[in-house]
Every structure is written in C-alpha cells, then in structure tokens.
Amino acid sequence: xxxxxxxxxxxxxxLILDEQKMMRNIVRLADHAEALGVSLRPHLKTAKSVxxxxxxxxxxxxxxTVSTLAEAEAFFAAGVCDILYAVGIxxxxxxQVLSLRSAGCDLSIILDNAAxxxxxxxxxxxxxxxxxVLIEIDSDGHRGGLRPDDPLLINIGRILxxxxxxxxxxxxxxxxxxxxxxxxxxxxxxEIERAAAVDAASTLRGANLPCPVVSVxxxxxxxxxxxxxxxxxxxxxxxxxxxxxxxxxxVCHQEDIAxxxxxxxxxHQDKRGWVMVDAGWMAMSRDKGTVDQALDQGYGVVxxxxxxxxxxxxxxxxNQEHGIITRRSGSMTxxxxxxxxxxxxxxxxxxxxxxxxxxxxxVIPADTASALMTWPRFGGW
Amino acid sequence: xxxxxxxxxxxxxxLILDEQKMMRNIVRLADHAEALGVSLRPHLKTAKSVxxxxxxxxxxxxxxTVSTLAEAEAFFAAGVCDILYAVGIxxxxxxQVLSLRSAGCDLSIILDNAAxxxxxxxxxxxxxxxxxVLIEIDSDGHRGGLRPDDPLLINIGRILxxxxxxxxxxxxxxxxxxxxxxxxxxxxxxEIERAAAVDAASTLRGANLPCPVVSVxxxxxxxxxxxxxxxxxxxxxxxxxxxxxxxxxxVCHQEDIAxxxxxxxxxHQDKRGWVMVDAGWMAMSRDKGTVDQALDQGYGVVxxxxxxxxxxxxxxxxNQEHGIITRRSGSMTxxxxxxxxxxxxxxxxxxxxxxxxxxxxxVIPADTASALMTWPRFGGW
Numbered sequence: 001x002x003x004x005x006x007x008x009x010x011x012x013x014x015l016i017l018d019e020q021k022m023m024r025n026i027v028r029l030a031d032h033a034e035a036l037g038v039s040l041r042p043h044l045k046t047a048k049s050v051x052x053x054x055x056x057x058x059x060x061x062x063x064x065t066v067s068t069l070a071e072a073e074a075f076f077a078a079g080v081c082d083i084l085y086a087v088g089i090x091x092x093x094x095x096q097v098l099s100l101r102s103a104g105c106d107l108s109i110i111l112d113n114a115a116x117x118x119x120x121x122x123x124x125x126x127x128x129x130x131x132x133v134l135i136e137i138d139s140d141g142h143r144g145g146l147r148p149d150d151p152l153l154i155n156i157g158r159i160l161x162x163x164x165x166x167x168x169x170x171x172x173x174x175x176x177x178x179x180x181x182x183x184x185x186x187x188x189x190x191e192i193e194r195a196a197a198v199d200a201a202s203t204l205r206g207a208n209l210p211c212p213v214v215s216v217x218x219x220x221x222x223x224x225x226x227x228x229x230x231x232x233x234x235x236x237x238x239x240x241x242x243x244x245x246x247x248x249x250x251v252c253h254q255e256d257i258a259x260x261x262x263x264x265x266x267x268h269q270d271k272r273g274w275v276m277v278d279a280g281w282m283a284m285s286r287d288k289g290t291v292d293q294a295l296d297q298g299y300g301v302v303x304x305x306x307x308x309x310x311x312x313x314x315x316x317x318x319n320q321e322h323g324i325i326t327r328r329s330g331s332m333t334x335x336x337x338x339x340x341x342x343x344x345x346x347x348x349x350x351x352x353x354x355x356x357x358x359x360x361x362x363v364i365p366a367d368t369a370s371a372l373m374t375w376p377r378f379g380g381w
Numbered sequence: 382x383x384x385x386x387x388x389x390x391x392x393x394x395x396l397i398l399d400e401q402k403m404m405r406n407i408v409r410l411a412d413h414a415e416a417l418g419v420s421l422r423p424h425l426k427t428a429k430s431v432x433x434x435x436x437x438x439x440x441x442x443x444x445x446t447v448s449t450l451a452e453a454e455a456f457f458a459a460g461v462c463d464i465l466y467a468v469g470i471x472x473x474x475x476x477q478v479l480s481l482r483s484a485g486c487d488l489s490i491i492l493d494n495a496a497x498x499x500x501x502x503x504x505x506x507x508x509x510x511x512x513x514v515l516i517e518i519d520s521d522g523h524r525g526g527l528r529p530d531d532p533l534l535i536n537i538g539r540i541l542x543x544x545x546x547x548x549x550x551x552x553x554x555x556x557x558x559x560x561x562x563x564x565x566x567x568x569x570x571x572e573i574e575r576a577a578a579v580d581a582a583s584t585l586r587g588a589n590l591p592c593p594v595v596s597v598x599x600x601x602x603x604x605x606x607x608x609x610x611x612x613x614x615x616x617x618x619x620x621x622x623x624x625x626x627x628x629x630x631x632v633c634h635q636e637d638i639a640x641x642x643x644x645x646x647x648x649h650q651d652k653r654g655w656v657m658v659d660a661g662w663m664a665m666s667r668d669k670g671t672v673d674q675a676l677d678q679g680y681g682v683v684x685x686x687x688x689x690x691x692x693x694x695x696x697x698x699x700n701q702e703h704g705i706i707t708r709r710s711g712s713m714t715x716x717x718x719x720x721x722x723x724x725x726x727x728x729x730x731x732x733x734x735x736x737x738x739x740x741x742x743x744v745i746p747a748d749t750a751s752a753l754m755t756w757p758r759f760g761g762w
Contacts, residue, residue: 145699265471321449340472
C-alpha cells in the first residue's frame with residue numbers, strides 16, 4: 001500500500017482517526033445493544049468531540065454519558081439533551097447542574113452517599129426543581145458505589161425521593177472487567193453488573209421507591225453481554241475508537257483500532273537497537289495500560305504510514321517529545337529499514353488518554369476521494 | 382491556616398500555581414548559574430506559558446529552550462527571540478524553522494546524524510540562510526546523541542560547516558541523573574555532562590571546526606554542578622515548579638513544589654480505607670514517576686486546601702475522573718476526617734505531565750492582597 005497523500009502535509013506528532021474503522025465500531029455495539037433490547041448511552045469522555053458525537057448518538061441528541069460538566073456544557077451546546085454525568089457529584093457542582101437543567105438539558109447525576117443525597121435534596125428544594133439522580137452501585141469492588149445489599153441504599157433512596165429530588169434509578173460499571181481476557185470472562189462480568197443493578201433496583205422498588213432506570217456497562221461487558229433482563233440501558237465509551245488494552249483482552253483486534261499517532265523518525269542508536277521518533281509521552285500519554293497484560297505493548301504498537309502493523313515493533317520508551325522504538329523482547333524479526341524522515345503510526349494503549357493529549361483529530365474520511373477532515377476536541381472541567 | 386478565599390470559586394479539579402514558590406525556585410537556579418559563570422537557558426516545555434516565561438527569562442527575550450516548534454512559535458510571538466529547539470530535527474520541519482528565522486527569531490536546532498545534517502545543509506543552501514545547529518552529544522546512554530569520541534562527530538561537523546549551515550556547538554542532557562538521588566550523585570552526573578560536552582567541543586575545534594556554544598543541563602545536574610569550566614550555558618526546566626520526582630531524589634523539598642491540583646472529596650469506601658476525589662489521571666496525568674524511587678507516591682501526595690502536606694496520604698489510584706486517596710502502606714497515622722465536599726490539593730509526580738493536562742494555571746499571587754490570576758497554557762505541535 002502506498003502512503004495516503006492526504007496525510008503528507010501533517011506535522012508530527014499528529015492524532016489520526018480512521019473514520020471507516022470508527023463507524024464499524026459504532027455500528028457493532030449499536031447492533032448488539034439492539035439485539036439485547038436495551039438502549040445504548042455512549043460515553044463521550046473518550047471522544048470529547050462534537051463531530052464524533054453526531055456520528056455516534058441517535059439523531060445526535062442522546063442519550064449520552066459524560067465524565068465532566070465541561071463535556072455536558074459542550075455537548076448540550078451542540079444539541080445533546082439527554083446526558084448522564086457519571087462521576088459522583090461534588091456538592092459544589094450542583095449550581096452548574098441546575099443551570100444546565102434550567103437551560104433545557106435533561107442532565108442526571110450519580111451519587112453513593114447520604115451527604116451527597118442531602119446536598120442534592122437541598123439544591124432541588126432551593127431551586128424548586130427536582131434533580132434526577134441514579135444511585136451508584138458497586139458490582140465488583142472496583143471504585144465507588146453501594147453494594148446492592150447495603151442498607152444505605154434504601155436510606156439514600158428515601159432521602160432523595162422524600163426530599164424532592166428525582167430518584168431515577170441505579171447504575172453500575174464493572175471496571176474490573178478490564179483485568180480479565182476473553183468473551184467468557186467478560187460475559188461473567190456482564191452478568192455481575194446486571195445482577196447487581198437489577199438486585200439494587202428490586203430493593204428500591206420493594207421499599208416503594210421508584211427506579212425506572214437500570215444502567216450498566218463498560219466496553220468489555222457491553223460487547224460480551226448475552227442477556228440483560230431487567231436492564232434498561234447500556235453504557236460504553238472507548239469502543240468507538242478501541243485501543244491496545246481492549247485488543248489485549250480480546251474485545252477487538254488491533255486492526256479495529258481507529259486511532260493512531262503519526263510520527264517521524266529523527267535518529268538511530270544502532271548499537272542499542274533504537275529508532276528515535278518525535279512522538280513521546282506528550283503525544284501518546286503516559287498510559288502503560290498493557291504493562292500487566294499478557295503482551296506488554298510499551299507505549300504503543302508501531303505501524304507504517306499506511307497503518308500496516310509491524311507486529312514486533314513497539315514504542316518501548318518515551319520522554320516528553322522523544323520516543324524510542326525497539327523490537328519486542330524475544331523478537332526474531334529483524335528491524336526494518338526506517339531511515340530518518342520515515343513516517344510511522346503508533347497505536348495507543350488507551351484511546352482516552354492518548355486522545356486527551358491532542359487538540360483535534362485528523363480524520364481520514366471513509367470516502368477516499370474526500371479531503372482530510374479536522375475535528376476539534378476539547379478538555380478541561 | 383485557613384483556606385485562601387481566593388480559591389473558593391474554583392471548580393475542581395483545577396491546577397494551582399503558587400507564584401511565591403515559583404519565584405524562589407527561579408531565583409535559586411539563576412543565582413547558582415551566575416555563581417558558576419554560565420548563561421542559563423531555561424526550558425519552557427514545562428510551563429508552556431507566556432506569563433511564566435516573562436518571569437523566568439532575562440528581560441523576557443531569552444535565551445530559552447523549547448521542545449516543540451509550537452512552543453517556538455508561541456514564545457517568539459511573545460517576544461522571546463533566542464530559542465533552542467532541543468529535539469532532534471525531523472527534515473520535514475526545516476521549512477518551519479526557516480520561516481521562524483526569517484521572521485527574526487534566532488532559532489537553533491539539534492541533530493546527531495548525517496541524514497539530518499545533509500537535510501539542514503540542503504535547506505540552508507536553498508534558502509541561502511545558514512541554519513544554526515548544535516550537535517547532540519550522548520553523555521550517559523540515556524537517549525540520542527553521539528558519543529564524544531565517535532568519528533561521526535567530525536564528519537557531521539564538516540557536513541554542516543562546509544555545506545553552509547552554521548555549526549554553533551554541542552549540547553548534552555544527562556537524563557540518567559533522574560535515576561540517582563542526592564547532591565553527590567547529581568554532581569557526578571554534572572561532571573559527566575560537562576566532560577562529554579567539553580570533550581566533543583575540543584574534538585570539533587581540533588578539526589578546525591567552530592564550536593562557540595557548549596550547552597549542558599538537566600534539573601538535577603544544574604543544581605548540583607560545582608564547576609562548569611568549558612561550558613557556556615546551562616539548561617533546565619522542571620525546576621521552575623519542581624515536583625515529587627525531584628523531591629524524591631533530593632533536588633528540592635516537597636514544600637518547594639509550586640504546582641498542585643485542587644480536588645473535592647466525593648465519597649468514601651470506608652471498609653477499604655478509600656477517600657474518593659474528583660481528580661483522576663485526566664487531572665494528574667498517568668505519570669507514576671516515583672514508582673521506582675525509595676518512596677512511591679502513587680499519583681501524588683495529598684495536602685489540605687491551604688497546601689499543608691499530609692505526609693502519609695497519597696492518591697494511590699486514578700481512573701479518568703476519579704482518584705482514590707489512601708494512607709500510605711505501613712502508615713501509623715489514622716485517616717483524617719475528610720467529609721464529602723472537602724477540598725484538597727495534590728502535589729504532582731511530574732510537573733511537565735500534570736501541567737499538560739490543564740489549559741491554564743490558577744495563580745496564587747505572592748502578594749496576598751491581590752486577586753487570583755489566570756495564566757493560559759498551550760499545547761500541541
């Protein structure tokens with residue numbers, strides 16, 4: 001394959017997005033959610049891009065999940081109006097939540113403790129506007145949330161429901177599913193998520209509390225789930241682009257990864273077997289998410305300029321603006337000839353972290369006759 | 382100490398810069414460079430801020446070091462006119478180098494191989510403008526550069542000098558100095574840097590090649606150097622803010638660290654001893670630079686809202702927008718009471734990486750009567 005001439009003018013390092021691969025990833029999970037009979041609420045924290053959101057969301061309006069109120073503001077301004085802010089609410093952020101809601105955004109929040117619930121009730125009462133809340137359930141000990149059998153669940157449900165907030169349901173995220181590989185293992189975690197969320201919903205309903213929404217998901221469990229009885233919606237985010245962490249646990253193939261970082265060879269240290277490039281951790285992020293997987297990919301897997309993978313070449317070390325490419329330990333393949341000036345592409349360990357280092361996507365359109373597109377990204381809080 | 386009311390309106394997470402500490406750090410190295418009789422060429426890759434550059438550089442104009450041409454463009458636009466781009470040049474970037482030089486910026490570049498030298502010669506000839514070059518010397522096997530006794534050194538010097546580029550000198554950076562602790566160890570690396578650069582300069586001069594500039598430096602070696610005979614300039618960057626990596630190897634105290642990330646407590650998992658906060662790796666970066674040091678600081682050391690350090694509390698885990706604070710392993714100090722809504726500050730492992738996650742500094746002015754300042758940062762290439 002020859003290099004895509006549309007990439008010739010890009011400076012390096014640059015973030016490249018393959019629209020065709022992205023669209024395939026989007027359709028894959030949308031089809032699976034439809035087959036399971038649940039609504040899909042994609043997480044926009046990986047993309048942080050209005051252009052991606054337009055291609056990802058039903059009619060561009062949601063439902064969607066975000067990880068910051070800055071995302072909620074930006075996506076609402078672009079027409080997304082059904083948004084779940086899926087990080088436990090800090091009481092100081094409630095005025096901003098109310099302001100978004102007053103502007104017409106159906107923004108819901110999550111929490112897992114009485115102090116938060118009381119702050120939400122107070123804010124709802126003072127504004128005479130019930131803030132919709134999902135109670136976070138801990139399905140796997142990964143992070144926050146209440147165990148489904150925690151007596152606090154009903155207490156918090158009552159604080160919210162009786163205090164004038166809108167108890168909308170429960171949500172959980174099996175972050176531990178990232179630590180296991182293979183569809184069987186992920187399907188087990190999908191069932192762990194489902195069971196925890198459905199149990200918690202039953203507990204609330206048994207106490208005469210409302211629980212219309214039962215929300216679960218992570219990229220591995222969403223793809224592996226076989227039965228989501230009792231669940232109303234599925235969340236996932238990184239699947240839009242995929243990455244080496246997801247490939248390493250078998251959720252996708254490396255060829256499905258839609259993101260890469262274009263870089264240029266700037267030198268060699270032949271005695272050490274090093275090829276020096278101008279993509280360091282500033283371009284790739286410091287994420288070493290594959291370090292504990294069966295195959296450690298360093299800071300990323302190296303491809304040629306067309307995206308063809310060199311299976312044995314990895315970015316094994318990174319300084320701020322320098323990367324060092326080496327052959328994988330134990331490789332029998334010789335180092336290819338990569339003279340100064342050669343352009344390469346690096347697949348990222350973690351799409352969320354790598355994309356966050358860049359102000360925009362350089363998008364290779366599915367249509368080969370179209371020009372490269374620039375899709376801005378945003379960050380911040 | 383009571384919380385600074387100027388911080389009350391900041392959302393979390395937010396990047397905080399203590400101007401007083403920063404100015405102390407700046408003066409400390411400026412004084413040391415003066416005592417050593419060398420010029421100081423601060424590296425602006427950590428700050429990426431025009432406001433910081435104005436306080437850091439002699440009369441705001443340089444000399445300065447940068448790690449990207451985007452930095453060169455931004456700082457030149459702000460009046461900095463003596464800039465070293467200290468990443469080996471990619472031939473594709475030479476038109477941009479020439480364009481900055483034509484605009485009046487004395488931009489110099491570095492390289493360590495004949496292919497780069499030939500590209501620079503070609504560009505210099507075509508533009509009839511000699512591009513100034515420092516040859517990168519490898520003093521410690523850390524990254525790029527030629528060993529001072531490599532016969533290629535003279536060859537490359539000749540290609541440049543005879544081909545119409547401007548051979549301006551040599552530069553080296555002892556990146557390995559970060560892996561050792563204590564002033565004695567750093568002083569040894571300072572001498573390794575000095576000896577390598579001075580040897581290389583002698584070799585070039587011995588071959589009747591010009592070598593006016595002999596440039597060395599890294600934050601640890603710059604502070605520990607005792608004698609820089611033969612060196613003309615010193616480079617360092619992270620010292621402006623300092624961080625836990627530098628404190629861990631004894632270059633500064635934790636109290637000297639001028640950067641922190643403000644965060645809010647959003648929950649607890651009491652059985653696991655976890656305090657959940659709204660600063661994850663998006664706010665701190667994925668940098669775990671202290672993991673191989675004597676004291677692993679996780680994703681950062683926790684302070685109260687005023688900046689007072691809890692010596693036994695660290696951000697031990699981080700997801701995208703969630704952080705988990707725990708007591709340090711083996712700690713005998715009980716977990717302090719940190720209710721939901723409590724604001725804390727986290728000291729970063731690596732100032733370059735953490736600052737890069739933020740669009741601006743929230744600056745606490747040295748003058749307590751002044752209002753908080755906002756200093757924009759930039760990124761990109």
